[in-house]
Amino acid sequence: DTAVSQTPKYLVTQMGNDKSIKCEQNLGHDTMYWYKQDSKKFLKIMFSYNNKELIINETVPNRFSPKSPDKAHLNLHINSLELGDSAVYFCASSPSGDTNYGYTFGSGTRLTVV
Amino acid sequence: QKEVEQDPGPLSVPEGAIVSLNCTYSNSAFQYFMWYRQYSRKGPELLMYTYSSGNKEDGRFTAQVDKSSKYISLFIRDSQPSDSATYLCAMTHTNAGKSTFGDGTTLTVKP
Numbered sequence: 001d002t003a004v005s006q007t008p009k010y011l012v013t014q015m016g017n018d019k020s021i022k023c024e025q026n027l028g029h030d031t032m033y034w035y036k037q038d039s040k041k042f043l044k045i046m047f048s049y050n051n052k053e054l055i056i057n058e059t060v061p062n063r064f065s066p067k068s069p070d071k072a073h074l075n076l077h078i079n080s081l082e083l084g085d086s087a088v089y090f091c092a093s094s095p096s097g098d099t100n101y102g103y104t105f106g107s108g109t110r111l112t113v114v
Numbered sequence: 115q116k117e118v119e120q121d122p123g124p125l126s127v128p129e130g131a132i133v134s135l136n137c138t139y140s141n142s143a144f145q146y147f148m149w150y151r152q153y154s155r156k157g158p159e160l161l162m163y164t165y166s167s168g169n170k171e172d173g174r175f176t177a178q179v180d181k182s183s184k185y186i187s188l189f190i191r192d193s194q195p196s197d198s199a200t201y202l203c204a205m206t207h208t209n210a211g212k213s214t215f216g217d218g219t220t221l222t223v224k225p
Contacts, residue, residue: 045213
């Protein structure tokens with residue numbers, strides 16, 4: 001039973017399109033995150049939600065809009081996709097916003113914008 | 115300058131070798147230090163975490179933190195081909211709400 005699951009795994013789309021990525025965790029964690037990993041493997045936080053409340057909103061273009069309908073789900077909607085949005089997007093979770101002992105990551109969504 | 119710098123690699127070693135993976139950091143507030151392993155086309159998986167300075171051992175893996183030098187290491191003893199992956203260091207401090215990652219070091223262990 002997958003702890004943090006993301007869909008879809010792969011997404012190929014044209015510039016200008018709008019797409020969504022969904023994430024669900026069954027660990028009972030209160031906090032969920034979106035991270036972006038570029039081609040050089042660098043992981044950068046985008047957003048975090050604690051029990052449906054937005055906690056961290058890094059300097060991300062406002063074309064990216066997260067939504068957390070409940071503490072087990074976190075979705076990411078991207079408008080007007082650009083070539084530079086191509087990356088792997090990871091969802092992660094941790095207990096109560098406490099990142100001191102690490103995250104549990106999903107397997108990622110590989111987004112390619114053509 | 116990045117807050118966390120990781121030895122870039124890639125690193126290629128023969129099976130059975132001892133591997134040393136290293137990160138330095140600039141933010142003296144970091145107190146919690148983690149190592150993740152990421153296989154190709156998979157998500158990062160937490161290997162170990164340590165608090166403050168000292169060593170922590172888990173099987174063939176040893177994490178070492180030297181806060182005075184702002185330097186952390188992960189040692190892998192008797193490396194196996196199954197250890198071939200990208201290793202990411204990460205660190206955080208109380209109430210940070212997020213971890214800061216290094217760029218990763220890709221390790222290949224050859225049979």
